[in-house]
Amino acid sequence: MSQPLIDLVNISKSFDGTLVLDDLNLSVKENSFVTLLGPSGCGKTTTLRIIGGFEHADAGKVIFDGQDISDLPPNKRQLNTVFQKYALFTHMNIAENIAFGLKIKNKPKSYIQDKIKYALKLVNLDGYENRSVDSLSGGQQQRIAIARAIVNEPRVLLLDEPLGALDLKLRQDMQYELIRLKNELGITFIYVTHDQEEALTMSDTIVVMNQGYIQQMGTPEQIYNEPENAFVADFIGDSNIVPGLMIRDELVEIFGAKFTCVDKGFGNNRPVDVVIRPEDVELVSPEEGTLKGVCTHLIFKGVHYEMEVTTPDGFEWLVHSTQLCPVGKEVGIRVDPYNIQIMNKPASEDEEAVGVNE
Amino acid sequence: MSKKLLAGPYLIWMAGFTIIPLALIVFYGLTDGDGGFTLANILAIATPEHRKALFLALGLSLLSTVICLLLAYPLALILRRRNIGRGSFVVFIFILPMWMNFLLRTLAWQTLLERSGVINGILTALHLPNQSLINTPGAIILGMVYNFLPFMVLPIYNVLCKIDDNTINAAQDLGANFFQTLTRIWFPLSLPGVISGITMVFVPALTTFVISNLLGGSKILLIGNVIEQEFTRGSNWNLGSGLSLVLMFFILISMALIAKYDKNGEGTAF
Structure with missing residues (x-):
């Protein structure tokens, strides 16, 4: 070394x-x-x-x-x-x-x-x-x-x-x-x-x-x-940062739906922040999706389409995909387990001040 | 058309207050009392009395300019390096004398320097021998430096303020110590300010007659005094104009020299 x-x-x-x-x-x-x-x-x-x-x-x-x-x-x-x-x-x-x-x-x-x-x-x-x-x-x-x-x-x-x-x-x-x-x-x-x-x-x-x-x-x-906190996740590229509940190792609940992930050691029933990159959000048919939502926004960006999918809880998911989903269409959201990044919630107010809360 | 009209007032101003007076000076300078052409007024500079006044004026104003430069440059550099804002109190202090009447300032020095003046008064009180301060070339130089110093400080300070901090940092970063940064970066980059400072001090110092009148007494005659006397007491406008033309010639030569030096100064670092 x-x-x-x-x-x-x-x-x-x-x-x-x-x-x-x-x-x-x-x-x-x-x-x-x-x-x-x-x-x-x-x-x-x-x-x-x-x-x-x-x-x-x-x-x-x-x-x-x-x-x-x-x-x-x-x-x-x-x-x-x-x-x-x-x-x-x-x-x-x-x-x-x-x-x-x-x-x-x-x-x-x-x-x-x-x-x-x-x-x-x-x-x-x-x-x-x-x-x-x-x-x-x-x-x-x-x-x-x-x-x-x-x-x-x-x-x-x-x-x-x-x-x-x-x-x-x-x-x-x-x-x-x-x-x-x-x-x-x-x-x-x-x-x-x-x-x-x-x-x-x-x-x-x-x-x-x-x-x-x-x-x-x-x-x-x-x-x-693997951003360590919300600030890094938000500053490096676009990302969806959502509140989640770590039910147990390798299982996280987001807006009432259970997602399989690969992270361990956060304890059971602990609130966490979950980072999902927009290119990692897969749009599938409503039946196949872990979460259901409606496409509310669509922009052509050249390499990909940028879409916003609003789930019933009101969260707007940023989605980058080469596949187009027209505005108003109901769609399912699915994420591969290894594309889900779990982060500890800021422990103190001091740390909170450091992060970006949007 | 309307844009051309806008220049009208300035053209009239220039004609009325620059070109016509200049033409009159040239006319008077090249004619005798009866209006006949002559070079006698110009050649009069060669008389020992006039020559002495011209060289004394050149010498004293040159010396004053050098002293002003030596005082002003470090001051401007200190003000700049401390990043004292242009509107700050320290800068204000140095500009303040410029707001007072020029004659008043010079008269004040006369009072200070007089044989029975303030300085000699203090010396007497301290049981020290009195000094003859007034009516010496030194007193004139003091007057010139005091009056014209701000005109040297300001242009240099302004140019120094425009030099980016990172340019100086870059020189240090490349290994230059303070002295090397001064001679290779600060000074060459501030040359335009130095040159306008020199111009703004040297020209008025060369032509002054007020300072030499008040602080030099009647003993020390500068070329400015000679010309002034020809116009006022002697009432020989022709001779006064002729000598003015000679003086103007010297100013033009010095300006040309400075401009030439500036050109050579550009692009050479050392």
Whole structure:
């Protein structure tokens, strides 16, 4: 098992009396792609800025490769940051931008020249050396910002919503670009985003944050398929979160109907939250369904139809299916046991505040 | 058509208050008392008396500009780095003197610096020897710096405020220490502000006659004083205009030099 490269130990930070990070602990392994994911104000950018050295934690330590770097200024840290709005130096051309860090370190001229060439090739912008910053598009500027950071051979690259200002198509292209870069460079990426799709596409590990707490940490599959609480389930993709009653192991009651599931160990007759992804809700004939309902809403989304099925208790089930069910038609709902995810109800009010109640 | 009409008042303003006066100055400068063409008014700058006044004015205003820059830049940088808002009290304090009458401010300094003035009064009370402060080049420079400092601070501060925090963070992130960030990022990016600051201090300092009148006495004549005297006491408008043209020529040259430096400054980081 490799030693963690970065360790955040009991980090707390507040701005003007508002607690942004509360006793946060996070380990990042060498050569991983870790994404901090959460809504705005969840503390993800602050976490990144503390690692980068632009903010100082009120309490706690930042350990880098076994050494405490909490009090080291940014220019003394072996990591580089790619900022949200690129933050290129507009008074320099592209080559000078990329060379900035190397010139500061007094690297020889020929080395710098080679590095500029190599970096521009890596981000697919060969021959852009003498262009001005203003003549580049947003996507190109972002690539230069990445090139400027990686020529310094950092052990960790911090990326603060680097694709946030790009349009959808470009953003998707850049996601693949970043995965390729990560694999070619073999360095650790810590990535901040509020876009769950971006996080699922690129990361080895996703850290879901809300209100200064880590809600869940795991692989994209774990985060998506086995959300630990209602907040994670709701934030990562669409989901139906319904109250349920765990009758016994592998049997849960939802709106009076009994569903077989695969979860155990919640005790008998315990109230729980049940997460069912919209694509996991199967629409069948009313007789075959575990629950009956009426289709009340229908939108064509391209890949699938998005429908809402209202059951007699008034709950609107979000359903994604390639099969169309016309509005007004009575329909049955069925869910495969392994597609039912059981979560504990929030135990305290404190935890409740963290979740999203819709 | 109607849009063109909107420009009318400004065209009249420009003609009436810029072009016509300028043409009159040129006309007076190039003619003698009888209206005949002559270069004598221009060439009069070569007389030792006028030459001395011109060089003294150039020297003192240049020195004042440098002092203003050295005082203003750190101040503007501190205000910017503390992220003190533009409407804040500290900024207000520095702008406040600009709201008071220029003459009044200079007269106040005269009172302070006089032989029997406030400063010498304090020195006497402390049993220290009196200093001759007034009517020295130093007093004029003090007056210039005091009066024109805000004009240097404000443009620099405004430009510094426009520099994104993350640009500075990026430089630090790439290994630059404070000094390197200052010379390679802050200063080059704030050059437009520095240049307008220099312009706004150097030009009025070069042409002033009020400050030198009040704080330099009659002993120290700057080119501004010479021109003023030709218009008022000497009543030789032709000579005054001729010398004005020479002064204007020097201002244009200095502006051109600054503009050229600015162009070279763009795109070069060090």
